[in-house]
Amino acid sequence: MVKTRLTEHTGVEFPIICGAMYPCSNPELLAAASEGGGIAIIQPVSLTMVHGYDKPDTKEGLRVAIQHIRTMTDKPLGFNALIEKGSDKYIQRMSDWIDIALEEGIRFFVTSLGKPDWVCERVHEKGGFVYHDVTNRFHAEKGIQCGVDGLICVNDRAGGHLGEMSMEEMYSDLADLGVPLICAGGIGSEIELNQALEMGYDGVQMGTRFIATDECTTPEDYKDAIILAKEEDITWTTKLTGVPIAVISTDGKNKHNNWLIRSLLKGRFKHRVRVLITGISFWRMRAFAKGKKKSSKDLWSAGKSVETVNSVESATVIMRRLGESLENNTSLH
Numbered sequence: 658m659v660k661t662r663l664t665e666h667t668g669v670e671f672p673i674i675c676g677a678m679y680p681c682s683n684p685e686l687l688a689a690a691s692e693g694g695g696i697a698i699i700q701p702v703s704l705t706m707v708h709g710y711d712k713p714d715t716k717e718g719l720r721v722a723i724q725h726i727r728t729m730t731d732k733p734l735g736f737n738a739l740i741e742k743g744s745d746k747y748i749q750r751m752s753d754w755i756d757i758a759l760e761e762g763i764r765f766f767v768t769s770l771g772k773p774d775w776v777c778e779r780v781h782e783k784g785g786f787v788y789h790d791v792t793n794r795f796h797a798e799k800g801i802q803c804g805v806d807g808l809i810c811v812n813d814r815a816g817g818h819l820g821e822m823s824m825e826e827m828y829s830d831l832a833d834l835g836v837p838l839i840c841a842g843g844i845g846s847e848i849e850l851n852q853a854l855e856m857g858y859d860g861v862q863m864g865t866r867f868i869a870t871d872e873c874t875t876p877e878d879y880k881d882a883i884i885l886a887k888e889e890d891i892t893w894t895t896k897l898t899g900v901p902i903a904v905i906s907t908d909g910k911n912k913h914n915n916w917l918i919r920s921l922l923k924g925r926f927k928h929r930v931r932v933l934i935t936g937i938s939f940w941r942m943r944a945f946a947k948g949k950k951k952s953s954k955d956l957w958s959a960g961k962s963v964e965t966v967n968s969v970e971s972a973t974v975i976m977r978r979l980g981e982s983l984e985n986n987t988s989l990h
Contacts, residue, residue: 659983659990662837663860666786666806667765668733670694671980672860673850674809674839675867675972677737677767678817680707681875684722686972688729689872693976698735698767699723701754708874716753723761736763740771759783767809768800769818777804788839792820794830807837809862814843816865816960819893819903828856845962847982854989865959870972879957886963905957 663672673695675687682700690697699722705715710722726734736758738751755766755776764785768776777787781804788807789800797808810827811820822830824840831838837859844850844861853861867873869880882905892906983989 659854659986661854661859662807663839666837667696667735669696671976671983672854673976673979674698674735674767674860674862675976676817676841676862676864677703677735678864678868679703681864681868681873683708683872683874684726685729685872685874686867686870687734688726689870689972690867690976691732691734692730693973694732694980695976696733696735696765698737699726699758699763700737701751701758702739715750716757719754720757720761723758723763727761733765734763735765735767737767737769738773738776739769740773740776741769742771755779759785768805772803773800773805774803777806788837790818790841791831792818793822797831797834801834801836805836807839807859808834809839809841810858812840812842814961815841816903816958816962819960824853824858825856828858832857842960843962845965847979849962849965850979851982851986851989854983854986863962865962866966866975867972868959869966869969870975871969872972880969882957883959883963883966884968886959888961888964891959891961891963902958903960905959905963 658670659672661672664670671694675690675695675697677698677700679700680703682703684704687697687699701719704710704722705718710718712718736755738755740748740751759780764783766776766780766785766787767790768787769790773787773789780787786806788809789805790809790811791797791800792811800808808831810831811818812822812824812827813820814824819842820827824843828838839860839862840853840858841862844853844863845866850861865883868875869883873880886905890906891903893903
C-alpha cells in the first residue's frame with residue numbers, strides 16, 4: 658500500500674480526496690467515493706439547501722444527512738468549511754455545522770477562503786486535522802500560521818475556483834513548508850494521479866471526475882458535457898462568485914462581470930459584493946440541480962481533467978481503480 662501523510666491523517670486506504678462540490682455533493686456520491694477507499698468531503702450547503710436535508714432546520718438537517726451517509730458506508734468522511742468573511746449569520750451557521758460534524762465523528766476538515774485559526778483550534782481539540790485551500794505561497798504561509806495541518810494546492814487546471822500556477826510550479830514553490838501538499842486540479846485518470854505522487858505530493862483532490870458517475874445526481878446533460886469536453890473547451894467566468902471559476906465553454910470566451918461590479922469588487926465592500934453575487938448564483942445552481950432550470954450551460958463548472966474523463970462509472974469503481982494504480986507503481990514503494 659502507498660502510505661502518505663494524507664492517509665495517516667485520514668485513515669483511508671488511498672491518498673485521494675473526492676472534493677466538496679456545490680451543488681453536486683449528494684449523499685450517494687459521498688458514500689460511494691469513500692467506500693472505494695479514498696475520502697469524500699461533505700459540502701454542507703449542498704446537503705442542506707439542495708439535497709433536501711433542511712429539516713427540522715439546516716443545523717440538525719446536516720446531522721440527519723451525515724447519519725444517512727453512514728447507513729451506506731462506515732469509511733472516513735471529511736467536511737468542507739467555507740469561511741470567507743461576509744454574513745455573520747452564515748459564519749454562525751458554519752460554526753454550528755462544524756460542531757455537528759465533530760459530534761458525528763468527522764475528524765478531517767478542508768477550509769476554503771477566510772482565516773482558519775478558529776476551525777483549527779476546534780478540530781485539534783478533538784484530535785482532528787485541517788487542510789486549507791491555497792493558490793499561492795502567501796496564503797499557504799498564512800494558513801500554516803493559523804495552524805493548518807496540510808495544504809490543498811489549487812492549480813490552474815482545477816474546476817471551481819482555480820489558481821494561476823501549474824501543479825509543478827505549486828509543488829516547487831511550497832515543498833519547503835514542511836506540511837502535506839495535495840494536488841488539486843487536472844487529475845482525471847491514473848496517469849495524472851501517479852504523476853502527482855511521483856512529484857512528491859501527499860495526495861490529490863478530484864472533483865470533475867466524480868461528477869460523471871452513476872451516484873452523482875446532477876442532470877445527465879452535465880455529465881454528458883464533461884465526457885464530450887476537451888481541455889481546450891475549459892474557460893472561466895467571474896459571474897458566479899466574483900472570482901474566476903472554471904467552466905465548460907459555450908462560445909470559447911472567458912466571461913467578466915460588467916464594469917460596475919468589477920469596480921465594486923476592488924473596493925472596501927468587496928466581501929459583501931461577492932456574497933451578493935454568490936447568493937444569486939447559489940439560487941440559480943440550486944434550481945439547476947433540482948431540475949427546475951433547463952438553460953444551465955453557464956453553470957457547468959469543470960476542470961481541465963475533462964480531457965481524460967470518457968465515461969460515466971460508479972464512484973466506488975473509479976476510486977478503487979485509481980488507488981490500485983498507485984499500488985502497482987513500484988516507484989512509489
